[in-house]
Each structure stands twice: as structure tokens, then as C-alpha cells.
Amino acid sequence: MGKVTISTLDKMKANGEKFVCITAYDATFARLVSEAGAETILVGDSLGMVLQGHDSTIPVTTDHMAYHTECVSRAAPHSLVIADMPFMSYTGPEQTMENATALMQAGAQMVKMEGGTWLSDSISMLVERGIPVCAHLGLTPQSVNQFGGFKVQGRTPKEAKSILADAVEIQDAGASLLVLECIPSTLATDISSKLDIPVIGIGAGAGTDAQVLVMHDMLGLSEHTARFVENFMEGQTTIQGALRAFVEAVKAGEYPREEHTYT
Ligand code: KIV
Numbered sequence: 395m396g397k398v399t400i401s402t403l404d405k406m407k408a409n410g411e412k413f414v415c416i417t418a419y420d421a422t423f424a425r426l427v428s429e430a431g432a433e434t435i436l437v438g439d440s441l442g443m444v445l446q447g448h449d450s451t452i453p454v455t456t457d458h459m460a461y462h463t464e465c466v467s468r469a470a471p472h473s474l475v476i477a478d479m480p481f482m483s484y485t486g487p488e489q490t491m492e493n494a495t496a497l498m499q500a501g502a503q504m505v506k507m508e509g510g511t512w513l514s515d516s517i518s519m520l521v522e523r524g525i526p527v528c529a530h531l532g533l534t535p536q537s538v539n540q541f542g543g544f545k546v547q548g549r550t551p552k553e554a555k556s557i558l559a560d561a562v563e564i565q566d567a568g569a570s571l572l573v574l575e576c577i578p579s580t581l582a583t584d585i586s587s588k589l590d591i592p593v594i595g596i597g598a599g600a601g602t603d604a605q606v607l608v609m610h611d612m613l614g615l616s617e618h619t620a621r622f623v624e625n626f627m628e629g630q631t632t633i634q635g636a637l638r639a640f641v642e643a644v645k646a647g648e649y650p651r652e653e654h655t656y657t
Contacts, residue, residue, distance in 0.1 A: 395410045395472045395657055396472070397471065397472055397474070398434065398472060398473055398474040399432045399474065399503075400504075400526060400570045400571075401558075401622045402433065402474075403433065403434070403474070403570075403571065403592045403604075404591075404592065406592070406603070407591075407592040407603045411645075412603065412604060412605070412644050412645050412647065413433040413434065413437065413592070413604040413644075413645075414431070414432040414433055414434070414604060414605060414606075414640065414641045414645070415432060415433070415434040415436050415476070415604055415605070415606035416430075416432045416435060416436070416606065416607060416612070416637065416640065416646045417435070417436045417437070417441075417606070417607070417608045417609045418436075418466050418470075418609060419438075419441045419444075419445055419462045419465070419466065420462065420465045420466065421465045421468050421469035421481070423472040423594070423609060424465070424466040424467075424468075424469040424473075424475075425470070426633060426634055426637055427470070427473065427609070428469070428471065428473045429634070430632040430637035430638045430640075430641050431641045432473055432637070432641055433473060433474065433604075434473055434474045434475075434476060434594075434604075435466060435470050435473045435474070435475050435476070436457055436468050436473065436476045436478070436506070436606060437459065437462050437463045437476070437477045437478060437502065438478050439451040439453065439454040439480045439481070439535075439536070439640075440477040440478075440608045441458065441459075441462055444608060444609075444610040444616065445462075446458075449536050450535065450539075451478075451480065451535045451538075452481045452535055452536065452538075452539075453481075453512045454478075454480040454481060455480060455483075456479070456480060456483045456493045456496055456497070458480070458481075459477055459478060459479070459480055459497060459500075460477075460496050460497055460499075460500040461500075463475065463477040463497055463500035463502050464501055465502050466501070467500065467501025467502065474503050475496040475502050475503050475504075476502060476503070476504045476505070476506050476528050476571070477500065477504075477506065478505075478506045479493055479494060479497065479505050479507050480504065480536075481536045484507050484516055484553065487515070487516065487519055489518070490520065491519065491520070491523070493624065494520050494525050498525055501618045503526065504525075504526040504527065504528050504570065504571065505526075505527060505528070506528040506529070506530055506531060506535065507524060507527060507528075507530065508529075508530040508531075508534035508535070508536050509529070509530070509531075509534065510529070510531055510556075510557070510559075510560025510561070510564060511559070511560050511563045511564075512565070513529065513564060514563055514564065514566075514567040515567075517529065517567040517568050517569050518567045518568050519571075521567070521568035522568075525615045526570045526571075527568065527569045527570060527571075528569065528570065528571035528572065528573060528594075529561075529564040529569045529571070529572050530572070530573040530575065530584075531557050531560050531561060531564075531573070531574055531575075531577075532547045532548060532557060532573075532574045532575040532576055533545065533546065533575040533576035533577070533579040533597070534575065535575075539629070544576075544620070545576075546577065546597075546656045547574045547575075547576060547577050548577035548578055548581045549578060549656075554577075554578070554581045557574075557585070558581070558584065558585055558588070559579065561574075561585045561588075561589060561593075562588070562589070565589050565590065565591050569591060570591055571591060571592055571593075571594060572585075572591060572592075572594070573590065573593075573594045573595075573596065574593055574595050574596070574598040574602060575596045575597055575598065576592070576596070576597040576598065576620070576622070577598050577656065578595075578599070578656050578657055579599020579600065579601055579657070580599075580601075581598075582595050582598035582599050582601055582602050583599060583601025583602070586601055586602045586603055587601075592604060594606050596622065597620055597621075597622035597651075597654070597656065598656075599650060599654075599655045600647065600649075600650050600651075600655070600657070604644070604657060605644045605649065606652065607623065607640065611623045612624065612625065612626045613625070613626065613627050614626075614627040614628070620657075621653070621654060621656075622650055622654040622655070623654075624639045624640075624643075624649055624650075624654065625637045626643070
């Protein structure tokens with residue numbers, strides 16, 4: 395198997411083939427995720443919660459992200475590695491460029507940033523200089539204090555319209571991928587069909603081009619999980635089995651189901 399690239403994911407979208415993303419933060423799990431057949435690995439700033447024990451992603455720094463990106467990228471020869479830019483690491487052009495460079499030099503093939511229209515200039519700046527960008531809309535965890543908790547987004551017509559407009563704008567700015575988190579499935583399906591770039595869903599129903607889950611959640615290790623999470627360890631005796639079960643379920647259209655979906 396060769397290295398997955400943006401072109402691989404574009405072709406999969408064009409062919410209606412679902413792809414898979416799983417978070418990983420170290421070399422061993424990156425290898426297992428890659429061997430399970432996940433096309434992409436996200437070094438998520440969720441590490442602030444699942445590794446560091448914080449109650450949000452806000453304390454995570456670019457140094458933390460660069461360290462874990464290095465660990466993952468050494469062990470994921472086939473999967474495309476996406477690294478999260480953490481809270482307040484992309485507020486202005488120079489800072490954005492410096493921090494995105496640090497993550498790419500740590501081994502990422504793409505950086506992820508939370509936000510819509512206001513990110514357009516930053517996305518264009520990075521893309522023009524050779525750094526691919528994945529945007530993240532809907533429930534963007536770095537804005538948890540603005541939202542007043544980890545709440546489903548896009549439920550009112552006004553919010554839904556604004557998320558769709560943001561999605562179109564970040565695509566026009568040059569983003570290669572989009573993550574949609576915790577939005578109604580009808581909205582996610584509509585956005586996925588309107589955009590040319592692949593859309594990865596989490597708590598966004600079955601109509602997106604791909605699915606992502608935080609590894610600790612899908613292995614049943616997290617204390618609290620949202621309704622969209624399935625414990626893929628159930629019925630399995632090994633972590634490898636659970637990772638493969640998730641990959642196969644997404645590709646077969648068997649995950650997510652109605653009970654994982656927000657309306
Ligand atoms: O940080 C992360 O793991 C994420 C996923 C929840 C998409 O952003």
C-alpha cells in the first residue's frame with residue numbers, strides 16, 4: 395500500500411467510497427491505526443483531554459502537538475497525518491505560519507484549524523505556501539466556552555445557513571478537507587454533497603464522505619461519551635480487532651446508524 399495523499403481522498407469522494415480517520419497520539423497506536431486500514435490519522439488536540447486529563451482542549455500548546463505529531467509520523471507510513479493547530483496558535487499571519495511550519499516539520503502532511511469565514515485568509519496563505527489545510531466547523535471544541543458547553547450546533551435555520559456559508563468559503567479559500575462535528579445529519583449531508591472537497595463527520599450522521607472518532611472513545615476507554623460514539627471493543631478481543639471493525643463498519647455504511655445521529 396502506498397502513501398495516502400489528498401488526491402487519494404479526492405478520488406475516493408468522486409467514487410463514493412467512504413474513508414476513515416482515527417485519532418492517534420503515539421507511535422504504537424499510529425502503527426495499529428495505519429495497519430487497520432485507516433486512510434488518515436488525526437493527531438487531535440483531544441490529547442488535552444484523553445492524554446493530559448484536562449476537561450477541554452484549551453491548555454494544549456503547539457509544542458505538545460509537535461511532540462505527538464513526531465511520534466505518530468514515525469509510525470504511519472501509509473496514512474495521511476493531520477495535526478491539529480491548538481487553541482490561539484493561529485490568531486495572526488506570522489504566528490499561524492510559524493506554528494503550521496512547526497507541525498509540518500514534525501511530520502504532518504496537513505494541519506487542521508477550527509473556524510469558518512474568519513480563517514479564509516489564513517487558509518489561503520498556508521495553501522499558497524504549500525501547507526494543506528483541513529478546516530473544522532460545527533461543534534469546534536476550542537470554542538467550548540463560547541458555546542456554553544459541548545453542544546450540538548446548526549439546529550436553527552440561521553445557524554445551519556451560516557455553517558453552510560462557512561463551508562463554501564473555506565473550500566473557496568483552498569482547504570483540502572473539512573471536519574463537521576456534532577451537527578444534524580441533514581445539514582452534514584447537504585454540505586457534503588455541495589462541496590467538492592471530502593468532508594469527514596463526527597456526530598454528523600452517515601451522509602459525509604468519511605468518519606472520524608477519538609480512539610479512546612471508540613475503544614470504550616473514555617468515562618463519558620456522546621451519543622454518536624460506538625464502543626468497537628464490544629465483541630472483539632484485541633485493540634487491532636476493534637480498529638479494523640470501525641474501519642470496516644464505516645466503509646460498509648454500517649456506522650454511524652440512526653441512534654448515533656442528531657436530527
Ligand atoms: O481533536 C480531535 O480529536 C478532533 C476530532 C474530535 C475531530 O478534532
